[in-house]
Amino acid sequence: MNNSLTKKSLYQVIQKNQGLIALLIFVVLGVVVISLIPPQILKIIIDNNLVPKNREGLMRWAIVYLIVLLFIGVFDFLKEAILTVLGQRVTKEIRMEMMVKLGKINSQFFSSHETGAVVSRFTNDVDAINTLFTSGVVGMVISSFKIIGIVISIWFFSYKLGLLTLLLLPIIYGIIRLFQKRMLQAQIKNRILVGQVNNHISESLNNMLMIKSYSKEKYMEQNYNRYLLDNFLTLDKVNFYDAVFSPLIQILRAIVIASIVILSSAQLNFLGMSLGMIAASIELISNLFEPVENLGMQLQNIQQAVSGVRRVNEFYMEPEEDGKNDKLTAAKIIPDRSAVRLKFDNVSFRYETGTDILKNINLTLNPLEKVTFVGRTGVGKSTLFKLIMGTLQPTEGVISINGIDVCAIPNREKRRIFGYVEQRFHFIKGTVAEQISLQDEGITRGKIEEALRFVGMMEYIESLENSLDTEVTSDSLFSQGQQQLLAIARAIVTDPPLLLLDEITANLDSITEERVISVLQKASSAHTVLSISHRLSSMIASDSVVILENGRVKNAGSPEVLLQDDDWFSSQVALERLTWH
Numbered sequence: 001m002n003n004s005l006t007k008k009s010l011y012q013v014i015q016k017n018q019g020l021i022a023l024l025i026f027v028v029l030g031v032v033v034i035s036l037i038p039p040q041i042l043k044i045i046i047d048n049n050l051v052p053k054n055r056e057g058l059m060r061w062a063i064v065y066l067i068v069l070l071f072i073g074v075f076d077f078l079k080e081a082i083l084t085v086l087g088q089r090v091t092k093e094i095r096m097e098m099m100v101k102l103g104k105i106n107s108q109f110f111s112s113h114e115t116g117a118v119v120s121r122f123t124n125d126v127d128a129i130n131t132l133f134t135s136g137v138v139g140m141v142i143s144s145f146k147i148i149g150i151v152i153s154i155w156f157f158s159y160k161l162g163l164l165t166l167l168l169l170p171i172i173y174g175i176i177r178l179f180q181k182r183m184l185q186a187q188i189k190n191r192i193l194v195g196q197v198n199n200h201i202s203e204s205l206n207n208m209l210m211i212k213s214y215s216k217e218k219y220m221e222q223n224y225n226r227y228l229l230d231n232f233l234t235l236d237k238v239n240f241y242d243a244v245f246s247p248l249i250q251i252l253r254a255i256v257i258a259s260i261v262i263l264s265s266a267q268l269n270f271l272g273m274s275l276g277m278i279a280a281s282i283e284l285i286s287n288l289f290e291p292v293e294n295l296g297m298q299l300q301n302i303q304q305a306v307s308g309v310r311r312v313n314e315f316y317m318e319p320e321e322d323g324k325n326d327k328l329t330a331a332k333i334i335p336d337r338s339a340v341r342l343k344f345d346n347v348s349f350r351y352e353t354g355t356d357i358l359k360n361i362n363l364t365l366n367p368l369e370k371v372t373f374v375g376r377t378g379v380g381k382s383t384l385f386k387l388i389m390g391t392l393q394p395t396e397g398v399i400s401i402n403g404i405d406v407c408a409i410p411n412r413e414k415r416r417i418f419g420y421v422e423q424r425f426h427f428i429k430g431t432v433a434e435q436i437s438l439q440d441e442g443i444t445r446g447k448i449e450e451a452l453r454f455v456g457m458m459e460y461i462e463s464l465e466n467s468l469d470t471e472v473t474s475d476s477l478f479s480q481g482q483q484q485l486l487a488i489a490r491a492i493v494t495d496p497p498l499l500l501l502d503e504i505t506a507n508l509d510s511i512t513e514e515r516v517i518s519v520l521q522k523a524s525s526a527h528t529v530l531s532i533s534h535r536l537s538s539m540i541a542s543d544s545v546v547i548l549e550n551g552r553v554k555n556a557g558s559p560e561v562l563l564q565d566d567d568w569f570s571s572q573v574a575l576e577r578l579t580w581h
């Protein structure tokens with residue numbers, strides 16, 4: 001756990017909660033010691049009062065007995081409360097640190113890790129660490145002390161019974177563990193199957209239109225039926241173990257108690273104990289089952305928590321985005337927006353999980369140039385944009401703006417440099433205005449309105465109930481094409497000198513498409529514009545076209561020259577004209 005996040009968070013919580021921890025230690029010791037007292041009182045009541053038929057002290061001992069029970073309750077409550085508070089504080093600390101880490105982590109991480117697995121670090125793994133507090137280490141210490149205390153108390157009554165208890169302990173533990181393991185296996189299987197049943201419903205709902213269009217209702221029902229049946233079978237097992245476990249413990253306890261009574265009978269009198277001692281021993285042995293039972297679960301929780309700790313720490317050790325220069329500002333990098341020079345020097349790139357996507361790209365774009373990247377689906381055009389923005393780091397080579405490596409640009413400055421319009425619009429929780437500003441306080445309402453007017457969305461937004469302040473609660477408030485327009489508004493609202501447009505007209509009707517292109521063309525006089533387009537006809541009048549093939553620049557030049565020189569380009573244009581006319 002060296003330099004681990006868990007250790008760090010634990011240390012911080014201990015530092016900030018020293019009083020609470022001192023109280024916890026006191027309470028834990030109190031719980032252990034006080035819970036040994038009632039059997040002793042019982043012994044005194046029987047030996048000093050009941051056997052000699054002396055009722056004098058009964059009232060006094062009854063009150064003491066009640067007070068002790070009251071203390072046990074109070075101490076138990078305090079222990080649980082403190083452990084829950086401390087556990088929550090540690091998990092909050094861990095989760096906050098993990099969120100900070102998530103913001104710093106190298107973007108490559110997200111292409112090689114599934115969302116579900118990362119979510120599970122934040123939820124299941126941190127919850128497992130929480131059990132270290134609520135029912136793990138501290139619980140185990142309490143259970144162990146309780147067991148030790150009980151054995152010592154019994155030993156004082158009769159060393160023979162003490163020895164017998166020591167012999168019995170592993171047997172009781174073994175039987176309980178055997179059942180607990182089976183119960184847990186059945187519960188885990190049941191949980192997975194319940195997840196499967198629930199997933200099936202949400203998946204079916206998400207795909208309902210497709211299911212109906214392809215007439216897959218029967219298939220959906222059969223699958224659901226199968227999942228339900230599996231679920232019933234495991235649930236049966238869980239119920240069986242649940243039903244058997246309690247009676248099993250009762251029978252075990254009854255056998256042990258009966259053995260003590262038989263061994264103490266007048267005929268055998270093997271243990272040599274008074275009646276009070278016998279009663280107290282029976283009480284103590286009865287109390288022995290609870291900590292033994294807890295111990296098994298606590299050990300298991302600790303095992304799970306340890307793997308949670310390991311996984312959380314692995315996440316915390318993931319490489320961060322390096323090479324950022326915090327002193328760089330957009331104004332320093334681009335002092336004059338008409339002199340932006342973007343350069344690719346021997347750039348190659350490969351995702352962690354795959355082969356080379358881009359190989360040895362060398363390109364220099366002139367200031368204010370309009371460049372369109374074309375190439376077959378999957379050739380790496382969108383990847384190239386992510387490299388330009390420094391979201392991904394080239395495996396080899398450098399991409400620079402005015403001589404500055406894009407990977408050194410701090411994230412906070414990127415919105416003032418790049419306006420990136422993705423193929424898909426990502427909604428955030430908030431109002432329409434916040435979809436555009438992304439809660440960036442530097443962006444005024446006037447700027448937001450200007451950007452929305454620019455893409456022709458203002459009229460529609462004014463027709464919404466609260467105009468710009470309408471809460472966006474569902475994607476369906478905007479059509480696919482409108483989402484595309486919102487994406488453009490979000491990108492241009494900061495008036496960045498570099499526009500990166502990834503298939504911006506894919507979801508627009510031809511009238512809107514023409515309008516967007518003409519508006520962007522007007523605006524583009526003060527921008528360097530890089531666009532990706534499948535439909536060559538929808539290309540913003542480009543100064544040059546870069547054709548990518550097999551990860552390399554196959555050809556680059558003005559569209560007029562490429563129409564003459566490049567067979568692929570001229571045939572694509574011809575094909576498109578054929579399709580459209």
Ligand SMILES: Nc1ncnc2c1ncn2[C@@H]1O[C@H](COP(=O)(O)OP(=O)(O)OP(=O)(O)O)[C@@H](O)[C@H]1O
Pocket residue numbers: 110111112351352353354357376377378379380381382383384
């Ligand atoms: N996160 C990722 N992890 C691994 N491989 C990826 C990842 N993203 C993209 N790829 C792969 O990289 C290749 C290039 O993808 P990219 O999206 O850059 O292509 P593209 O030219 O923009 O495609 P399209 O024209 O369809 O948008 C594809 O083969 C894709 O499968």
